[in-house]
Amino acid sequence: MISSDAKRDGDCLDGNILTPQGWRLGRLDWQDGRIVSLEGEPVDPMTNDYPRLLPGFVDLHVHGGGGADAMEGGEAAATMARTHVRFGTTSLLVTTMTAPSEDIQRALTDIARLMATPPLRAARLLGVHLEGPFLNPGKLGAQPPYAHPGTVEAVDALLALAPIRVLTLAPELGGHAELIRHLCDRGVRVLMGHTLGSYEEGVAGLASGAHGFTHLFNAMTGLHHREPGMVGAALAHAEHAEIIPDLLHVHPGAILTALRAIPRLYGVTDSTAAAGMPDGDYRLGEQRVTKCLGGVRLADGTLAGSTLTMDQALRNLIEIGLDLADASRRLSQYPAEFIGEQEIGRLAPGCHADVLVLNPDLELEAVYVGGQLAHAARAADASPVGTSSVSQ
Template identity: 80%
Template sequence: MLYGNILTPRGWRLGTLEWRDGRIVAIGGEPVDPTTNAHPRLLPGFVDLHVHGGGGADAMEGGDAAATMARTHVRFGTTSLLVTTMTAPLPDIRQALRDIARTMDRPPAGAARLLGVHLEGPYLNPGKLGAQPPYAHPGAIADVEALMELAPIRLLTLAPELSGHAALIGQLRERGVRVQMGHTLGSYEEGVAGLEHGAHGFTHLFNAMTGLHHRKPGMVGAALAHADYAEIIPDLLHVHPGAIRTALRCIPHLFGVTDSTAAAGMPDGEYRLGEQHVTKCLGGVRLADGTLAGSTLTMDQALRNLVQIGLELDDASRRLSQYPADFLGEREIGRIEIGCRADVVVMDAHLEIDAVYVGGDQVHRGSSTPNVSTTPQAAGASQEKHRCR
């Protein structure tokens, strides 16, 4: 049982949060403005759909890399994530997927939940690779199905303008794979067509795609004009705060991802991103030529960044928990609601982490201890009746 300012889908409540067998069973208390007290903020665990690495480990290394990533990011409030691969020779992708699946079969203790794989490439435009290695090529459903036999691919990024990809988008949707458009030189019209064929959103909006011009709206224009969902990297390096605010006005369910690399949670130095060598310095990760190569962002910092640029805490939280969970079709995570998994981030008034719970188990504890005690009067207060949906 925890006591504090609880963020539910229907607003803040000051009271008790109870769970049993890893699921929320009661939410007590009354509506509250959390800025009026110093009690902890109890937020839904963050859901990160774009994670290449962390703690010195890169997803493409295979082995125990996915476990290291999950243990690293849970310290920063991420309770569920997609392990994200890179464009690479197919044998390397296959081996990475086998090792990710092996880790998922034996979930690591004290770690974020692994929801599956985000396959970012190799079905990208060779002319818009960013920090991706030069192994991009068009895809076909048979190729993806072969990879899906190795690990659960939940999300796939592709360039919609490549030959055969219009049909591939629809085929992937039929198989329950979410499709995002990214690393693309596609036009506005090709972006709109991709959505019509069944694409669900856009990968790291603004980055590695054709930009907005008033006579050539580009892929960014298609997203701003038509998208319901898109991911964005709110590290304030990849995208200017003004551009983030523009996207917030246009895309109802814009959600944040870290696009983090092995350098996340680590000191400055040299790291790997797939087969690339990258350098962490001054809060960013870059190739030798200065190209941004993923990030060092963690989700707790993403939350603070979004609040810093003007979002209310509840809105910022939803964009790092409920919206990405909804995008992936996960209805039992990303929200504090009766029947949902007890994935909770406990933060102080300065939005620093006190504790992290995954399925009701405390897997990380900050420098201060959250108030886990309550009183019979508090426990008996009015309780939230809505259920996970």
């Protein structure tokens, strides 16, 4: 049974554990950074006040955080990883912007270097989400004006610099059907976004091998009953798409619509350097953006990424009607599986011990990455608040 002691016992945590099979009240053990056992009885976590143990969040679209922007290169990705782990992200893709080729190459080179010597007490760097430059110049949103069609040769040159796991492109541009097929052959997951493509062009992109859609509803042709657009292609045919659940980029009703239509819809932050920082001016690629009133915008008022963190994304999804287990899966298991990662995003034997400890109010109390404490709500306390031990 669960005792009243609030402590962590060795390499284990006790509480309501969210497993792929459902909730268990009991103990999660790990060794050498990997989960070795899960013990406990089925439970409804709403019936008790013990901590909720969730898999660490997996964010596949992160431009910045902690004042650092991915396109700066240098140590920016490390700063991002250390910032976002404070909000429960235990793995992420560093996401680049449309930019001159030399700037993209520099950013990729520095990301690869940091992946080789990972920062401590930080989210795991899984690789790169290349968002541009292969976008439609007429649907850039907050992207700088360097978009152009892609080629196999250009993509291969970038792949030689860093592991690009996800790539966003506009499927309607010339040569992109061939490019999608080539990227699939190279193991890259292709998303369609920043696009003026029609419904038919979205369907054709999926037929060429594209895997889903980037920040659904944003920077793409919308749904009209006589011109379904790229949104219509997603709602009618997609298995996967990312969405920004900050309740600013997308209305809750549109999120619920997408949830009914797209089985593996998953959340991303699309966060900028302003995430985890006070209001003010920040960098987004070569552009300056302003954080205020909970959002990030260009000088003309255009939304430019977000300040969203994954713990807030969890609470937002629950606010609009999802239960805790479903909201968690869409921020951990589904994005991990989308890029072929089977050892993160879930709490199961053999997986990395990437564990979040939340109290009943869904406030983050502690974050473990590979079994190591990366963040605690009370920084001076080595034991996370709100955990409990199992009486033997």
